[in-house]
Amino acid sequence: MNGETNKLNLSRRQFLILLTHGGWVAALGVLVYQVSRFMGARATRSIPTPLVTAGTLADFPPGSTTYVSEARAWVENHQGNLTALDAVCTHLGCLVQERKTAVPGFHCPCHGSEFGEDGAVEQGPAERPLRPLHIEVTPDDQVVIRT
Numbered sequence: 523m524n525g526e527t528n529k530l531n532l533s534r535r536q537f538l539i540l541l542t543h544g545g546w547v548a549a550l551g552v553l554v555y556q557v558s559r560f561m562g563a564r565a566t567r568s569i570p571t572p573l574v575t576a577g578t579l580a581d582f583p584p585g586s587t588t589y590v591s592e593a594r595a596w597v598e599n600h601q602g603n604l605t606a607l608d609a610v611c612t613h614l615g616c617l618v619q620e621r622k623t624a625v626p627g628f629h630c631p632c633h634g635s636e637f638g639e640d641g642a643v644e645q646g647p648a649e650r651p652l653r654p655l656h657i658e659v660t661p662d663d664q665v666v667i668r669t
């Protein structure tokens with residue numbers, strides 16, 4: 523490069539050092555961007571809020587098993603007694619489905635774990651029961667789940 527085209531008056535060595543450092547800065551910028559994108563994606567996944575109004579008491583008639591997506595929970599009404607179970611499988615975190623057999627309970631479609639209607643493990647690979655959630659009915663018949 524001569525003096526007319528090289529207005530910064532850099533030597534070849536200085537130019538290459540500047541170019542190399544610029545490459546490192548660009549690579550670092552890409553890395554920071556990708557990490558922040560990854561962290562942002564994790565933060566915006568659908569995470570249930572700690573307190574979910576699942577509906578009114580009439581939405582959960584006796585004998586029913588109802589999935590409440592906002593809480594990721596199964597709500598069961600056993601003769602007027604409401605219970606709620608976390609629908610997240612304790613094996614690797616898939617959502618369990620209501621078992622459509624004569625014996626009530628839940629089935630995990632991912633690896634085949636089976637849970638009783640009380641959330642107890644009936645068949646692995648899951649080793650821990652489904653997590654019970656706090657559920658209550660407010661004086662105005664709203665069903666509230668604490669996740």
Ligand code: FES
Pocket residue numbers: 611612613614615616630631632633634635646647648
């Ligand atoms: S995630 Fe449910 S059995 Fe593996």
